Amino acid sequence: MLTMQEALARLTAYWTEHGALIVQPMNTEVGAGTLNPATFLRVLGPEPWRVVYVEPSVRPDDSRYGENPNRLQTHTQLQVILKPDPGNPQELYLGSLAAIGIDVAAHDVRFVEDNWASPALGAWGLGWEVWLDGLEITQFTYFQQAGGINLDPVSVEITYGIERIIMALQDKQHFKEIEYAPGVSYGEVFGQSEYEMSRYYLDDADIEANRKLLDIYAGEAQRMIDAGLPVPAHSYVLKCSQAFNVLDSRGAVSTAERAAEFGRMRRLAGEVAKLWVARRAELEHPLGLVVDREPAPVPATVQTGDGPRTLVFEIGTEELPPAELRNAREQLQRLVTEGLAGTRLAHGDVRVFGTPRRLIAVVPEVAAREDDHVRTVRGPKTQAPAKAVEGFARGHGVDPGALATEEFNGVEHYVLHKEETGQPAPQVLAEVLAKVTGGLRSAKNMRWNDPKLAFSRPLRWLTALWGDDVVPVAVSTLAAGRRTRLLRTANPPVVDIASAETFVETLGVNGIVADHEDRRELIVVGAQDLVYPDGRVDVTGEAALIDQITDLVEQPLPLLGTFDEGYLTLPDAVLTTVMRKHQRYLPVRDEDGKLLPMFVTVANGPVDVELVRTGNEAVLRARYEDARFFYRADLDTPLADMKARLDRLTFTDKLGSMADRAGRIGSLAITLGERLGLGSPVLARAAELVKFDLGSQLVTEMTSLAGVMAREYASHAGESRAVAEAVFEAELPRNTGDSLPRTVPGALLSLADRLDLVAGLAATVGLPTGSSDPFAVRRAVLGLLAVHRSTPELASLSLLDALALAAQPVPVSPEVLAAVGDFLAKRLEQALTEEGQPVDRVRAVLPHFARPSVADTLLAQLDVAVEDEAFAAVAAAIQRARRIVPDGTPAGYDVGVLKEPAELALHEAVTAVVLPSEPDLTQFVAATRGLVEPVNTFFDDVLVMADDPAIRAARLGLLVAVRDLGDGLLDWPQLRL
C-alpha cells in the first residue's frame, strides 16, 4: 500500500523531475500553502519560479477533536507553483496523479469551477477544484492577482489535499486510519495533536491574548513595511492571519470585525507585495526574467474544393464554468454570425455547441469563395483641379478617363468602380475566426501563458476545417489544425478530423456529446431510470442544478449512490444544501416529496462505475457526518446557551458584541410594535431569541442556514410555531429576491435588525461609498424598504423616525441621520425604477421615502390618476402656478382687490377645498375636482401680471394658494404629464 509519506515523496520527486525546486513549509502557522512566501511573494514580478513543497495547513475552524473522518485542524497540502504557466499544467497534474498510482481513466476526475480569492491577501485567481469521484482533492488556480498587484506572468498553483487523496487511495473511512508510514497509522502519529490543537482552537485559546497578539503582529508588520523589509513584514502578516483565525474559531469574530480585519490584512499584504516587487527589481531579478511566448506561425492555406462545404470551428478550452459556457455559446453564435455577415461568403445558419472543454460553431454550406463585387471609390469633386483628379486616378493605377462621376450629398464627385474578386473561403474564414477567438470575453476574464488572449479559462487549441481543408486561423500563440482533443482519458487523447462534415460525428463516436440539450436529456432520462421505481428526481425543481451538471461533463454518465438512512434525521434543508451546493448531486424523493437516502451523480465519460459510486458515497457520508456532528451538538444545547455564545462574538469594536446587537434588535422591535399597536407575546418571545442560532455550530459552519436553523432549533426546543417563524423571518430578506416576512412579528424584527445595522454603522464606520460596502449596508437598506413596502401594518411608520429610535443607544448626530435619509431615498429611487416605474413618477413620490409603502400607494394612484382629466387639469394648474409665481412670493392675498369673476370663482373654489389628512392621491383628486373649471377659466380670462401692483399681488397670492394645494403630496415639478 502506498503510504502517505511515500506519496509525498513521489509527488515531490515527480515535480522536481519537471523542473521544480523544493522548499520547506513555512515556519509560522499558515492556513494554506499559498501563504508561504514561496507562493505569495514568488508569484509576483517577472522572475520564473517552479517549486514544490509540503505545507501542513492550519485551519482552526476545521477543528473536530480528531473525531470527524475528514476534517482536521491541520491537514497536509502539497503545493506546486508553475511560473510561467507551462501550457499543459492540467496534463502535468494528471501525470502526477498517475505517479501515485491513481488510474485516471477508471476514476471520475473532474475540474469543477472554483474561483479563488483571498480578501486578506488581495489575491485572486480562476481555476477549479479537482474532484476525484466527487471528492475535492486538489485546488488548481491560475493566479491573477496577489497583494492587489496584477500578475504577469501568470502562475499556476496546484494544491493537493493529501489526506483526502490518500484516504481515497487506501480506501480508508477515517483520516486516522491512513497508513502514514509502513505499519504506522496517521492517528497513531498525529491523533493526539489533532485532539489537543482542536481543544485549543475551539475551547481553550485565550481570546484576550490572541487579540493582543493580532495587534502586536499587525504593528510589527507595519513597522517592517516602513523599514522596507517585505520578508519579515510578510511573516507578520501571516501571524496576523493565524491569530485572527484563532479568534474566529473561538467564535470571537463578528461579520463586521471580520471585514475590518480583512481590510487591515489586505492593506498590509498589498504593501508587502509592492515592496517585494520593488526589492526584486533593485536586486535585478536574481532568478532571471520570463520571456513572452512567440506568436504561432500561420498555417499554410490549402483549398482543395470549390463547392460549398461545411465550416467547423472548435475552440479548445480548459474546463469552462457552466455559467460561462452558456454565455460563451451565445457569444460565439453572435460573433460568428456577425463575422460571416461582414464577408461575402454565402453560408447556411450558424449553429453552436459547447462542452466544458470546447466551443464549437458549425456552419453548413459555406461557399468556396466570396462573391465577386464592384466597389465604388469616391474621388475628388468634379470641380477639383485637374491635378487632383489625375493624382486620384494614378493612385488607383487607372487613367483619368476610366473614372465615372456620382453625386454625394448633392455634390458631384469622380468615382472609380473597382471590380473585386471574391477571396477563397479558407482565407476569408481565417480572418473571421481569428477575430472571433480574440473577441471572446467572459464575465470574469483571466490570463494564462498567452501574451494577448484573455478569457474565462485558457484557450489551448483551435480546430478549424472548411470541408476537408484546414482554415489557417492563427491567433497569438494558437494556430488551428485538423486535430482535436478527446476526453483526456481516451487513448489516444487526440484525433484528426477528416472533414468538417464528420466533425461532430467523430466527437460523438469518441463519446463526446457536443450538444447541451442532448447531454441534458441523457442526464434526465438516465437519472429517472436509475431511481425508478423507488423515487424520482424533481426535474422541474432541480432544473438549474441539472443545467449546471449538464455543463460539467462532456460525456454524461449518471450514477446512483445511496447514503445511510440515519442521516435522514437531519433537516431537509441541511441534506439538500450539502447535495446541491457542495456536491452537485440530485436529491431523490418519494412520491410524497420525502427525501430518500439516495442521490444521483453524473460522471464524465467511461469510468469504473463501482469505484466512482463508492467514492462519491464516501464523500457524502463524510459531509453528512460533519453536519450531524454540529446538528446534534446544537440540539443538545439549550437556546439560552446558544444565545449566550453571542457574547463572545464581537459585532464591531464600537458597537459591542453580537449579543448587544441582538439585544438592541429585540428591544427596538418591541418599541416599534408598541408604537404601532402591534405588540404581542409572540413578538416579545421572538425578540428574546432573535439571532440565537448564530451561536449554533451548524450556522457557524454553514452561514446560509441562519434563520432556517433558528426556526428548526426553536421548534425543537418547544417554542410556538409563531415564535419559530418570527425568528426565521427576522433574517429575511437574505438577498435580493429572497422571500419577505409574512408575519408582523417577523417583519418588525427584520426591520429592527436592519435599522440597527444601518444606524450603528452610519454613526461609527460611515455609509458605504463607491464599490466598497464591507458591511452590506446597501443590502440592509434595500431590505428595510422591501419589508416596509410588503407589510401594510407598517404603512404609518416613518423609517426616519424608526432610525432615530434605533440611534438612541448609539449617539447618532442629526447630520448623520440626514445622510442616512438621503441614502434611503436614493435606494428607494433605484428600487422603484428597477421595478419599471417611470422615473418622473418615482421622483414625484420620493419625498415619502421614509414611508415607502406610501410611495407605493401614491404610485399606484398615479397610475389611475393620470388617466383622469380632473387630475391632469389640477396638476397642470399647480405646475403652471409654480412657473408663474416668482420665488419668495408671500402666501395670502387681499380678497377685496379681486374683481374679475374668474378671479373670484377661483378664490371660492380654492377656499372650498378640503385636503385629505394623509397623502392620498385619490382623495386629493376628489377634493380638488371642483377646481378644474375655475382654474381653466382663470388662466383663459385673467392676466396675472396686471399693471396695478395691488391687483398683481392679489392674483399671485391666489396662485400661491393653488400651487400649495399639492404640498406634501408629490414633488410636482418632477412629474412629466
Add this chain to the structure above:
Amino acid sequence: MLTMQEALARLTAYWTEHGALIVQPMNTEVGAGTLNPATFLRVLGPEPWRVVYVEPSVRPDDSRYGENPNRLQTHTQLQVILKPDPGNPQELYLGSLAAIGIDVAAHDVRFVEDNWASPALGAWGLGWEVWLDGLEITQFTYFQQAGGINLDPVSVEITYGIERIIMALQDKQHFKEIEYAPGVSYGEVFGQSEYEMSRYYLDDADIEANRKLLDIYAGEAQRMIDAGLPVPAHSYVLKCSQAFNVLDSRGAVSTAERAAEFGRMRRLAGEVAKLWVARRAELEHPLGLVVDREPAPVPATVQTGDGPRTLVFEIGTEELPPAELRNAREQLQRLVTEGLAGTRLAHGDVRVFGTPRRLIAVVPEVAAREDDHVRTVRGPKTQAPAKAVEGFARGHGVDPGALATEEFNGVEHYVLHKEETGQPAPQVLAEVLAKVTGGLRSAKNMRWNDPKLAFSRPLRWLTALWGDDVVPVAVSTLAAGRRTRLLRTANPPVVDIASAETFVETLGVNGIVADHEDRRELIVVGAQDLVYPDGRVDVTGEAALIDQITDLVEQPLPLLGTFDEGYLTLPDAVLTTVMRKHQRYLPVRDEDGKLLPMFVTVANGPVDVELVRTGNEAVLRARYEDARFFYRADLDTPLADMKARLDRLTFTDKLGSMADRAGRIGSLAITLGERLGLGSPVLARAAELVKFDLGSQLVTEMTSLAGVMAREYASHAGESRAVAEAVFEAELPRNTGDSLPRTVPGALLSLADRLDLVAGLAATVGLPTGSSDPFAVRRAVLGLLAVHRSTPELASLSLLDALALAAQPVPVSPEVLAAVGDFLAKRLEQALTEEGQPVDRVRAVLPHFARPSVADTLLAQLDVAVEDEAFAAVAAAIQRARRIVPDGTPAGYDVGVLKEPAELALHEAVTAVVLPSEPDLTQFVAATRGLVEPVNTFFDDVLVMADDPAIRAARLGLLVAVRDLGDGLLDWPQLRL
C-alpha cells in the same frame, strides 16, 4: 553536482529505508530540530520512534545580513531520531554520508565530544559534534533527559548541518554559492530573505513588542498546561523561545535575565513533558512499547593451555571524551588490579592503554589456574549443643568427626578446613572482567540501548583473550570474543586476534596506536617537523591541548594548514581562542613568539591529506572571517557608543540595565578607593569605562573574551595602559584559578563588580541554595575573597562594610546582609580548607571572614605560633579558663579578696598585658608571653572553686580576664592544640 535539495532527498530516503518516518518542519520558528515535537515530545516515554525531517532552524543571533560565508539566521537541519538506540547509530550515520557521496575514508571524519544541554528545555544528552575535516557537520547525541525527565529508552539524535555539508561537498566558499537546485543558487533563492530577516533580528525588531509577545506566549503555555494539553503548550513554549531569541539578538537580554527566562521556559517545558508522558500512558501508548534487549549468552569456556599466558581485555567504546579517557584508564588499572587481587591467580603487572574507542588492560603471565587453597569455615562454639554441631557438619557434607577446633576472640569453635581447588583462568577472569566492565563510571554517565550499563559513552564490544583462549566474559548485552574493531574506515573494519600476546601488535599493524604516550610523541614530533624551520609549536605552553588532541585520535596524522596573513591583524587572543577552543589546532609561532599564519591539525588515520588540509583551512577561514567582522565593527565604534549599548542589556528586572550595573560598579569602586585613600585618575577613568566591552560585538559573540577585548579596545581608543589594564582586571578572576588583578584600580573594580552582584541578587533573588546558582553568586563571592586576599592595600577593608555600601542603591535589609555574611564566611572556610589549611585553624580565624587577608595573616602567624611554647601555654590557659568559667560569669573581680601569691602574680601579669590594636598573633604572643609562668603556677597552686563564695568569685573573675585576653583575635574553642 549533488544539489542541496537532492542531498536532502537522498538523506531522507536513506533514513526511510532504515525505517524512519518523515514528518514536516515545525510550523513555528524553532532554533533547532530538537524543539520540534517530533523530537522533544517523542523522545519521552516508552514508545519507539524513528523519524527523519528537515528543520529550517532560526538563530537570530547568527544573523549576518547574508554576508558571512558560513553563518545564517536560518540554516537547514536534517534531524534524525532513533528510539531506541539501534546499537550501531554511528555506522548508520556514516552510511548516510556515503549516501550523499562523501568518501568517509578519504576525509577526516571525527566524533568530537560535545555534550548537549538545553537549559530552556531541561534537556541534556551526551555525544559528539561530527567533524568533517575540522568542520562541524553534525550533532550526534544520546538523549538522556528532556523536560527534566530521564529518558528510557534513550534516543539517538543526529542533526546534520546541511549548508555546511553541501558547501564542503560542492567546494563553495560562501553559502550563497551553494547549488541549491539544478542551475539555481542558494543565494538566488534565499539571499533576500537572509538579508531581511537579519535586519529584523539585528536592527529592526521592536523590543517592547517582543517582550509582550514573550509574556503572552508564556501565559498561553501555562494556561494550556493547566488545561492538560501538552501539544499546544509546547507550541507556545517554542514561541517563547523564539521571542526570547529575538530579544537576545537585539541585545536586550542580560545574563541575569537570560537565567530568569531560561528558568521560566525550563519550568514550562518540564510541565509539558510530564503532561505528555501522562497523556501517552492514558492513550495506552499508540505506537507500542520498546522492549529491553536480552542479556548476551555467555560464551563457551575453552581452555587450551596450562602454562601462564597474557591476558588482554579490551572494552570497545564509542568515542570517549579525552578527560574521560584519562580517567577511565586510571579506573581500569585500579579495577583490574583489585579484581585480580581478589583471585588466587598468579599474574604479572597490569598495564592499561586507551584510545577514544577502546580501553585495554594487558596483564602478562597470568597463571592457567588459581592456586589450590584450604579454607577455614567457622562452626558452632565447642560448648554448643551436639545437635548444632551435627547440623553444621551435615550442612557441609562431612562427619562431625572431620571437624577441627580453633579459637576466635578467645572462644573455642568447631571449624571445617575445606580444600578448594583453584579455578581455571578463563573462568576466574571472566568474573573479574565482568565486574570491571560493570564497575566503570565516568564523571558524567549516560545510558544507551543496554538495560544495565552506564558510562561516559556506549560500550559496544568486548575482546578478552587469555593466551589463545577467549575469556567468556558476559555483561548485560555484551559478550566477549576474539574479534576487535579497527578504524571504521579499515577494510575490513574488524579483525580476529590470534592470541593475547599478539593483540597490541595486531592493532599497531592496523594503524592503531594504543598507548597515549606513543601517540603524543607522534604528534609532537610530527608537528615540529611540519613547521620546521619557519616556526615552532610551544609544546610546553600547549601541553594541555596536545594531551587533549592525543586522546582524540587512534592513529595521529599531523597536518600543516595555513591561513591568510591578513588575519594576523586580529588580536592574538582572538586567533588562538578560535584555534584552540573551537578547532583544537596547534598555533605556530616564530622564535619571538609571534603567531605565524599556520596551524597544525591532527587527523585520525590515513586520509587524503590535500583534501583534509583544504577542508580545515576553509573552516578556519570562515571562523576568522566571522571574528574579523565583529572586530572591525567594534574598532569602528567609539568606546562611549559601546558603553551606551549597555542600556539595552537588562541585568535583572529589579536591578535595572547592565548600564545601571556598570554605573553602580564604577561609583562603588571610587567610594571604596576614597575610603581607603586609593583614589586615582586611572581609577576614575576605568570606573567610567568598566564593562563597556559587553557592548562590543566580539564579546557578545565570544563572551570568554570579556575584559581581554576591553583592554584591546581601550588601548586602541587611546586610553592609557593603566586604564586599559584596569578595565581588563575588573573582570578577574573569571573562574577558579584565573589570574587576579595586579593593580589597585583593577582590584577595586573587580571587588565593586562582585559586591554589586552579590548585594543586588541577595536582596532581590536571594542567595543560591543547593546546586542551583544561575547567577554564579558563589563564584562572585569566591572572587571577592580572592581579590581581597591578594591585594594588601585592601587589608583594612571589611567586606561586610563594603557590602553595606554596595547595598545602598538597592535597599538590602540587615537580615539579608547578615545572611550574606554567613555565606561569605562559609565560602572562605571552604576556600581555606581546600588550600590545605587545617580545619581547626581555619575555623579559629573565621571571625575575620570580612577581612580575609587578616585571616590569612593570622593563619600564617598561627603556623609559627604553634611552635612557640608561650603561645601554647597562653592558648591552653585561655581554653582552660573557658572550660572552667561557667557561662554568664561577670567580668571583673575584687582584687582585695585575692591572697594567694599565685593569684596575685597572675592578677599582676594580666593587668600588665597591653594587647595589640589590630588582630596580630605575633604581637599577641609577645604581649602575653609574660603570662605563661603566672598562669601555670596559678593552675598548679590554686583551687579555683574555693568553698568561700567571695574567693571563688574573685578567682573566676581573674580567669575571665585571662579568657578574654584572646577576644576578637581567634575563635579559641575551635583551635585544636
